[in-house]
Amino acid sequence: MNDSEFSQLINHYFQNDYRERGKMKWNGFFLSDHTATLKKDDQIRHTNTEKLPAISLDVAQNKLRQAFVNYDSVTVQQNIINTKRQFVPNVTGLVNGFSDLGVYINQELIPFETIRTVIVNDHS
Numbered sequence: 001m002n003d004s005e006f007s008q009l010i011n012h013y014f015q016n017d018y019r020e021r022g023k024m025k026w027n028g029f030f031l032s033d034h035t036a037t038l039k040k041d042d043q044i045r046h047t048n049t050e051k052l053p054a055i056s057l058d059v060a061q062n063k064l065r066q067a068f069v070n071y072d073s074v075t076v077q078q079n080i081i082n083t084k085r086q087f088v089p090n091v092t093g094l095v096n097g098f099s100d101l102g103v104y105i106n107q108e109l110i111p112f113e114t115i116r117t118v119i120v121n122d123h124s
Contacts, residue, residue: 047089052116063120064095068097076115078114091108093106102115
């Protein structure tokens with residue numbers, strides 16, 4: 001079989017016999033991503049957040065300001081209870097800034113009135 005015959009055979013195969021599986025060949029990738037997301041959501045839902053001692057809003061704001069100036073990471077527990085009568089998961093990260101309504105941690109606004117406690121994490 002010479003090159004010309006081989007090229008004709010290949011062209012005939014792709015034009016008449018080959019069937020593209022389309023999305024079906026990518027389902028394995030979507031499934032693993034979807035499964036990973038479901039596992040992460042399930043883990044968050046089944047995590048029982050430990051109740052931490054409450055502090056006053058003034059003390060919390062002072063800790064947040066100090067963490068903002070020193071680029072320290074903080075953990076904020078909100079005084080919000082979910083349908084299973086558990087505290088919502090704590091928010092941990094850097095203080096990005098403040099507004100009249102609350103504090104931004106990892107670009108998420110946490111209203112001042114929901115803050116139960118603030119823990120400044122050592123970065124050493």
